[in-house]
Amino acid sequence: MTLHPAPLTHKLMRDLYRIKGQAVAIGAVIAVGVMMLVMMTGLVASLSETRRTYYDRFRLADVFAPVARAPETVAQRLRHLPGVAAIQTRVSGRALIDLGGNALPIQARALSLPEYRAAALNTIYLTDGRMFDAARAEEVVVLRSFARAHGLRPGDHIAATMNGFRRELSVVGFAQSPEFLYSTAPGELAPDDARFAVLWMSRTALAAAFDMQGAFNEVLFSLSRGAEPEAVIAAADRLLDRYGAQGAYGLSHLQSDLFISEEIDGLRRSARSVPPIFLAVAAFLLYIVISRMVQAEREQIGLMKAFGYSDTEVGGHYFRMILVIAVGGALAGCLLGVAAGRWMADLYLLYYKFPFLVFRLDPASFLTGFAVSILAASAGGLLVLRQVFALTPAVAMRAAAPPDYSHSGQFSSALEHVLDQPTRMVLRRLTRQPLRMGGAVLGVAAGLSVSIAMMSILNSFSAMQALTFDVIDHSDLNVSFIQPLEARSIHDLQSLPGVIEVEPVRIVPAILRNGRALYHGAIHGLIEQPRLYRAVDADTQPITMRQGGVILSSGLARTLDIKAGDQLSVDVREGRRPRLSLPVIAVAESLLGSPAYMEIGALNRVLKEPLRISGAYLRVDATQAAKIYAALKAMPMVAGVSVKSESRAALKKVMDQGAGAMRYVMALIAAVITFGVIYNAARVAQAERARDLAGLRVLGFSRGEVAFVLLGELAAVTLLALPLGGVIGYGLTFAIAAGFSTDVYQIRPVLDAESFGLAMAVVLVAALVSGWLVKRDIDRADLVTALKTRE
Structure with a gap:
């Protein structure tokens, strides 16, 4: 006989409403994991696709070959190298820009573009104004981010020193370039839009400025499909060696591409490693909650089987509950992931100088999020469903045999006199069910370990800056010369007042x-x-x-x-x-x-x-810094000046954006997962002891004493989890630090008392909030209904 599923559906709705708090907490943990997966995979897809499209559309070179000075006639021989599809020669040089309101000269890179035709490679995207007029040597196009940082407009004039000579230049337009998605001044790692500029000029004008008429000092290569960059690099170096080859390099060694590649790889690693942590915790929580429900509903399970429901139908009821929580969390995670991804895409658009960046959803991430959520939740629930199949109606409808506590939870007579009755009840609960208490301790310790790891990573970023700017670098500023000079030139700097x-x-x-x-x-x-x-x-x-x-x-x-x-x-x-x-x-x-x-x-x-x-x-001397800057600006041998305080501020800005900003997101998520674990532990304990707590109230215990019996258990579990969570967090910190580290910067784990203290404070606050919510429900409990419940 097949029974109508409506009664089980009604029971499912009632059960979900009864455990709504726990269901929401577990769903939130699942949602966080799926959100991270959708957001990170979406960002990887968005950055990768935008980079590929931008590079292709503006024909970014595959190989860059700087050289001291090579005649233009060599270009034909370079063009016929095996594997080369196209080449573009150009003139490149360093410059110093003098803006009236800036005490220090601003470093710049000047690049040539063909006058009467589009560049074969490394074209630019004109955002404002117009291109320079080939007949006007003073006209330049400026990198858009630099122009905006200084409030420049087309038609403004700037002074620039090139090859030791000062020139007055007219800004006619702003541009962006795939070559400068991440633009830094020479010798610096942190980008600062206000401290570095790129100038595009006509080939004739720039060749005259750097004495490169009929010659070039850089050649760009586009490779044929299937060509090996290493082979082209080796061939180009051999051909250019006699002209002062400075070492050709592939696109992967271009500083701009290197940084964005590190960003994409970091997001890809995080997408593989972070979400499984949250989904594993959710599976653990589901196991605890559903296991408690099956134990508490033995009689109902027996009745359902006695009325003809099969094992599959009864087990399916509890499995549907698991699926509702998992699917609800996954759906919320997908929506949050889209919202978070769009928000992060806007940050990346500012951080990297893309002309466009649209958050691109990866359909596979949705399917993966749902599939992994359901599988993780099922893994936590299937173990419990075995108990449902094993129960026969006769056994299920009979109350479970009370556990044998004759050899556990006994206190000495001296201790009996010292401890009051509520305290002894708490301790007996801990000692009589060590496995269950151990599971609760492990769950809270897992949440604490994530918090510790993220707090340590936050401190690690600060420690990286402190080591670089306080321990390694004790200077106030760094001066670079146009070319190596005799050591006695140092006396010119030493003689400056201040x-x-x-x-x-x-x-x-x-x-x-x-x-x-x-x-x-x-x-x-x-x-x-x-x-x-x-x-x-x-x-x-x-x-x-x-x-x-x-x-x-x-x-x-x-x-x-x-x-x-x-x-x-x-x-x-x-x-x-x-x-x-x-x-x-x-x-x-x-x-x-x-x-x-x-x-x-x-x-x-x-x-x-x-x-x-x-x-x-x-x-x-800080009081004479302005005079020193003015003197350095007037020295023709100076190619650039880097002020440490400005470099530090630029690095901090970088660390607070892009992948660096992700650590704040993960710290917030760590707090969410910690609260979810502790709240569920408190709710499970309350559900398991609802009848006992009601009985204590009837026997005359006050509300405070009854709350102490339950919350004392939560406090003990939390305190026991602190040292265990600290040990787990120690190892997790190194794993997450390795994930955040790149070839550009390395994150050294900082395991100090502050990190542990803040993480433990998060756990204690979560425990206090969870305890308050549970106590509120205890105070509102219907004693008659609770006493009628059969365990």
């Missing part, structure tokens, strides 16, 4: 290799005992610059898979461009960038260029 201390540096661009691993970077030559800019070890102690070899930062050592004692191949891309083999003598701690260090004298000797410097670190 300059307290000057420390020379030699920065040499180089390609660092270890086997097949390579890195396009630079070697920093420092004095033997540097004070203003230092290399430090893992204990943040200064490292003496010994003359025996090179010191690599920890991030660079990992990239090259090299350690102290190994030999490092160095292709210098400046001057005589020697190829060196240097021993790695130490590994330095660095959380930002991937620097390599040498003693400056030893570096100059291997380059056969003694007593050369390319810049200096300065410590200055």
Whole structure:
């Protein structure tokens, strides 16, 4: 006989209403996991598709080959290299922009564009104004983000120093370029729209400014389908070697593409690792809730089976309850994921200089979110459904045998006299059901561990900035020269009024290799005992610059898979461009960038260029900073000035956007999951003991004493979870820190008392709020109804 399913449907509605608080809490945990999945996969799809479209539409080059100076006739030979589809030669140079309201000169990069035809590669997107007139050498198009940062308009005039000569330029338009999605000044990692500009000029005008008539100093390659970039790079370097090749590199080594690739990879890693944590917790909570319901509804299960409902129909009732919660959470998560993704897309549009960025939904993420939510929820519920199938009507309708507590929960007579009755009841509950209490402790510890990990990551970002700007860099500003100068040039800086201390540096661009691993970077030559800019070890102690070899930062050592004692191949891309083999003598701690260090004298000797410097670190009197800036602006040898306070502010802004902003989202989510776990633990305990608590009220216990019996158990579970959650959080912190770290910056876990304290405070607040909600229901409970309930 098949019974009509309507009664089970009505029971399902009543059961869901009865546990609405727990259902919402579990659904919220599922929703958070699905939201993260939909948001992150959507952002990955959006950024990847937008980048691909932008690169294709404006023909971004596949290979970049800078050179000292090559005649234009070489272009034909480059065009016929195997694997090359198209090339574009251009002139590129550094410039300093002088805006009247700025004390410091602003670093800029000047690039040429063809006068009478569109560029074959690396075209620009004109957003305002017009293109320059080829007949007017003073007209330029400026990077839009820089123009907006300074309030420039088409028709404004700026002064720029190029190749040592000052020029008056007329801004005729603003543009964006796929080459500068992430634009930074030379030598800096954090972008600052106000401190770096890109100028596009006619080829003729820029060639005249940098003495490149009939020549070029950079060539761009577009590759044929299936061509190997490494083969083209090697061929281009061989052909350009006699002209001062500085090392061709692929698109993956372009700084702008490197940063956005790291962002996409970080989102992809997070999408794979974060949502499963929340769904696993939800499965655990569902197991506890449904298990409690099955135990409490033994008699109802027996009656349903006695009236002809099959095991499949009865089990399906509880399974439908699981599905309703899982599907509801997944649906809410999908909607929240779309909203959060659109919000994050707007942030990325500001952070990366895309002309457009539309949040693109990934249909697979919806299917994955629903499928994984249902599977995780089912995994938590199927174990309970085994109990439903095992119950026969006769056994189910008979009350379960009371558990044997004869060998547990006994206290000594001395303890009996010390503890009052409510306290003894709490302790007996803990000792008589250790497995159930252990599960509750583990659940709360899991929520605490996530909070600890996220609090530690928040502190880790701050620690990264502190190490970089307070421990490693003790200077106030960094001055770079147009080209390496004689060491005595340092006296010109020392003689400036207000300059307290000057420390020379030699920065040499180089390609660092270890086997097949390579890195396009630079070697920093420092004095033997540097004070203003230092290399430090893992204990943040200064490292003496010994003359025996090179010191690599920890991030660079990992990239090259090299350690102290190994030999490092160095292709210098400046001057005589020697190829060196240097021993790695130490590994330095660095959380930002991937620097390599040498003693400056030893570096100059291997380059056969003694007593050369390319810049200096300065410590200055803040009261005379304006005069120092004015003096530096007037020095023709100065290529750029970087103020540490401005670099720090720019880095903080970067850390608070993009992937950095994601840590705040995850910290909020950690608080949600912590509350969900604790609230469910409190609700389950209340449902299990509703009849006992009503009986205590009838026996004369006050509301406060009855609440103490239940909430004392919650307090004990929470306190026991604190040390366990701390241990789990310790390991989880390292895992999440590794996920946030990139080749550009490394996150070192900061496990301090503040992180643990704040995380524990979140847990305690969640416990207090949950306890208040449960106590409110205890006070409102109908004693007669509760006493009629059979366990």
